[in-house]
Amino acid sequence: MEKFCLTKKKSIRINEDTWIIIFEEYLDFLPGQFVMLETPKLVRKPFVLGYWEDNLAISVQVKGKGTKWLVEETRKVKGHGPLGNGFKKDGKGILIVSPTCLTMVNAFRKKVNVDVLVGSKTPVLVPLEFDVVVGNEEFLNKISTLPEYDWYLVSGSKSMEKVCWNHLRGKNVYFSLEEYMGCGIGACKSCAVFTKNGVKHVCTDGPIFRGDELCWS
């Protein structure tokens, strides 16, 4: 883990509310790891690391003034990371992701054998070289007709996670979780996950957890 200051090279709009930010610098990280970035808000926010056009990049869903500032206003951004645990599995897997995880997808594709399915609520504005489905109905159809894979990794909204778990439970399914974080380093205990094996934390035990370890009720 290190403290750093990244320089924004450019931002690319992916859909109605999601952008990819490309940086000039590089960081050494494993697929699945994330960074905490400073914004005008009081608490740094977590962003999963990845690549876009072979540059270090993150995906940002604009939700409020912090993420708007990241996308539209600043050129420099301070942060710390990489944080959390990397993810590596043998065999053929599939990443089922929302557009907020597109950069992460490219980090995985460099290291493991994966197919990719992107589920977006609104039309995707850039050409992508993998499956994209738009809207809930099309996503449901796609999930229920997926071929068999050795493992599945889901990274998206909580509703996307639930839909995927309902269709894929019993298989080798993993989820990259998102919870509000204060520190990203295991100090503040805000990103708790109540698992079948006790309280865990997204920042130090995750962010990727096995589906059958999680409490879905």
Place this chain on the structure above:
Amino acid sequence: MLELSPPLVLLSGPTGFGEYLKLVDPKYVGGVILKTVTLHPKKGNPTPRMADGDFYVINRIGLENPGIHAFIRQIPQLSIPTIASLGGDSFEEYLEVSRIFKEVSERFCGVEYNFSCPNVKEGGLSIVEDTNRWKNLLNEIRTILPNTFLIAKVGIEGVFVEKAAKIVVDSGWNGITLVNTVRGLHFERGHMILGGLSGPLLKPIALRAVYEVRKMYPDLFIIASGGVYSVKDAEEFLNVGANVVGVGSALFKNPEIVEEIGRYLLEVKG
């Protein structure tokens, strides 16, 4: 008197068990107050446990901790003076956790008792409501730990800080931390979060508390806690009489702020 150089501590809660010393250079910090430990392990509250508004952070962690026995088995080995933090769900639990802590008390430069956590149903904030009973508790803890540097962390609810300070002094305790978070309510995308407020919003409240208590007790050791996000904030707390300034939620904003404050305090205070 406890001498910390610089007179800057990382506060209990945000600091965890010292994890932030990976991001803050220890030479700019005089000490660390560890996360509160209770008699039994606590799972903490369901999520969401934290949110940030424009001028505050709100949290409802619920004192998640491994319990005193697990804590003692794995005391963090930090390179700077360390203050433990103890809490309890009842009068008896505060005493029991103190008895167990006694065997390792010499490994710490002091212990802060959390009498003000707003995020637990029993103990915490409610323990100070009955001031006679609270005074008895402080006296009994002092008897269990006769030579330990004892600090009481109090909030602004349950009892006036001036009255709390009098009880702390009369019970033979060494210091007081002013102030813990204040109960607040925050809406996050329609979801209500009831928790403790910290951050810049708390600074004027904490400043006033330190000011009032210092007027009454010139020799009481005071750790200031509440909204320190800059050198100017730290200076103001020292000007109203704090011995030591604490940083908490500012760590979440930028650990470099803490280094900047520590560097300044080293220059002017040593």
